[in-house]
Amino acid sequence: MNAMPELETFIKTLENEHALDRAGLVKLLTCEEALPLYMAADRVRKKFAGDDVHLRGLVEFSSYCFRTCFYCGLRAANNKIKRFRMEPEEIIECAKHAVSCGLKTIVLQSGEDKSFTINELCSIVNRIKCMDVAVTLSIGELSKSEYRALKNAGTDRYLLRIETSNKQLYKSLHPGMSYKNRVRCLYDLKELGYETGTGCLIGLPGQTPEMLADDLLFFKELDADMIGMGPFIPCTGTPLECEDGGDVDTVLKMMALARLLMPDINIPAATALGVKDSDGYKKGLICGANVIMPNMGRNEYKKLYAIYPGKGVGIINPENQIETIKTAIFQLGRNISCDYGSRKRLINTV
Numbered sequence: 001m002n003a004m005p006e007l008e009t010f011i012k013t014l015e016n017e018h019a020l021d022r023a024g025l026v027k028l029l030t031c032e033e034a035l036p037l038y039m040a041a042d043r044v045r046k047k048f049a050g051d052d053v054h055l056r057g058l059v060e061f062s063s064y065c066f067r068t069c070f071y072c073g074l075r076a077a078n079n080k081i082k083r084f085r086m087e088p089e090e091i092i093e094c095a096k097h098a099v100s101c102g103l104k105t106i107v108l109q110s111g112e113d114k115s116f117t118i119n120e121l122c123s124i125v126n127r128i129k130c131m132d133v134a135v136t137l138s139i140g141e142l143s144k145s146e147y148r149a150l151k152n153a154g155t156d157r158y159l160l161r162i163e164t165s166n167k168q169l170y171k172s173l174h175p176g177m178s179y180k181n182r183v184r185c186l187y188d189l190k191e192l193g194y195e196t197g198t199g200c201l202i203g204l205p206g207q208t209p210e211m212l213a214d215d216l217l218f219f220k221e222l223d224a225d226m227i228g229m230g231p232f233i234p235c236t237g238t239p240l241e242c243e244d245g246g247d248v249d250t251v252l253k254m255m256a257l258a259r260l261l262m263p264d265i266n267i268p269a270a271t272a273l274g275v276k277d278s279d280g281y282k283k284g285l286i287c288g289a290n291v292i293m294p295n296m297g298r299n300e301y302k303k304l305y306a307i308y309p310g311k312g313v314g315i316i317n318p319e320n321q322i323e324t325i326k327t328a329i330f331q332l333g334r335n336i337s338c339d340y341g342s343r344k345r346l347i348n349t350v
Contacts (some may be wrong), residue, residue, distance in 0.1 A: 007031055014260035015040045029253050041256035041288035048263035049290045051328045054341030055097030055322065056105040056136065056268075057296040061086040065111025067140070070173045070239045071163075071201060071232060073306040074111040078237035084304045085115060086297075088124055094158035095128045098296040101322055104340050105134040107159070107293055112140035122153035128155035134340040137196075141181060144188045151192050156342070158189045159197035159282050161228060164204060165218035166211045173204065178320040186222060195265075195343055197226030202254055203246020204232050212254060220261050225343040226291070227258045227265060230272035233308035248277045252287045259288030264346045267293050275310040282328050291341065292329075 010024045028037055062085040065074045073081060086094075095106045106128050110116075121139070128135050136157035137150060147158070162182060164170050170179045189196045197332055231246030248294045255267055266293035267319075269284025277283060280294060295302055296318050305311060326336060 004031075007033075008036065011036055011040045011260075014216075015044055017226060017322065018044075018261055018263055020215065020261070022210065022213045025257060025347075026209045026214055028257060029209045029212055029250065031253075031259055034249065034253055034256070037256045037260075038287045041080050041259040042286055044263045044291060045259050045288045048346050049266070049344070051250060051334045052290065052337035052339075053285065053334050054105065054266065054291045054337045054339075055103050055292060055325065056107050056293045056341065057095070057101070058107045058109060058271075058293040059086075059091060059094045059098070059104040060295070060297050060301065061091050061094075061107050062110035062113040062116070063301075063305050064113040065114065065140075066114060067112050067177065068175050069163075069177075069283060070175075071204065071235070071309075073235035073237060073308055077237060080237040081306050082304055084301050085113065086301065088120065090298065092127055093134075094296050097318065099131045099133055101296075101318060103133070103294075103296070103322075104338070105136060105157075106131075106296075107136040107138065107202075108137040110140075110169050111158075118142075118146050120239065122149055125150060125153040125155050134342065136195075138197075141177075141185050142191070147185075147188055147192055147194070151194060155194070155349065156340075157195040157197060157226070158187065159184055159199075159226065159228060161197075161199040161201075162186070162215070162218065163201050165215045166207075167198070169206055169211060172206070190222070195225040197228060198222065198224050199228035199230075200250050200254075201232045201246070202229055203244070204239060205243045212250070215315070216254070216257055216261055219258065224262070225265055226267070227255075227262070228270055229254050229258070230270035231276050233272055233275065233310070235306070235308045245276070248273065248280065248283070251276075252283055253283060255284060255289060256287045263343060266343055268293055270320070271295070271311070272308065275308070281325065282332065285329070285332055286336065292325050294318060294325055 273280035
């Protein structure tokens with residue numbers, strides 16, 4: 001079935017001009033026939049990002065967090081989970097293993113765990129940089145001076161998801177946190193020269209298509225270098241444990257629209273997408289994604305990084321996981337990237 005003429009016009013505008021207003025984005029987010037949108041996103045991905053898929057080694061090194069975000073299983077108030085914190089040498093060994101598997105980016109992720117000093121983190125980053133890889137951090141909100149120190153230590157990229165750009169929804173889900181400070185962090189990261197990633201949770205209680213459209217426009221205004229989006233999955237031990245989760249189709253629409261709006265950015269097929277749908281990685285790759293992050297952490301910790309149900313469940317050893325991912329990529333006629341996977345700016349997307 002073909003898209004309605006109005007929707008076809010919106011998609012054509014996005015594909016050619018990489019811009020669309022809020023109302024047009026909302027109509028595409030709520031359309032029943034999304035295949036033309038996905039196909040356009042895949043064409044734009046191929047044109048601007050190429051057929052390479054970047055594999056990035058994810059190391060989740062601490063499940064401690066002092067925040068109390070309503071949707072996250074790692075929230076400080078959740079006493080139903082077992083916590084872990086890796087020693088620096090364990091982190092380095094995981095990074096070495098990822099490098100031995102041919103990965104060219106190491107992603108270090110944790111809850112907001114203040115047990116690690118900035119000097120300790122800088123030392124870890126510096127040691128990993130000596131392995132000839134790019135380093136991405138995803139460790140939450142810091143001061144500008146702390147971000148500067150980590151950048152000087154060699155950090156290339158930083159991922160800090162806004163989760164929602166709607167100020168009221170943000171406030172309702174993040175007790176004790178400031179939307180203004182979250183945005184400040186993102187602009188500090190950009191100013192300091194980081195490749196800056198952000199993103200949102202899709203399917204949060206109270207979230208509307210209009211809010212999701214605003215998220216996309218926020219990402220474009222920020223000129224984010226990477227957008228990570230996944231479905232909200234309710235988690236035991238959180239205030240939202242009985243809520244409905246996000247649906248895969250809306251996630252795929254958001255990924256496709258992000259690719260069309262910002263054609264040269266990096267977009268991962270998120271782990272949560274794979275949890276919600278056994279073909280989630282493949283579906284993400286054909287809707288604009290060009291990044292997958294295999295989990296290179298220690299097996300005994302993977303299930304303990306319980307930000308949502310199913311996280312880390314069924315993960316086999318890293319080598320087999322990478323081979324499974326590569327098989328899916330090759331089945332789509334795509335390639336495995338051999339470079340660091342930095343954003344290749346081909347046009348002015350601001």
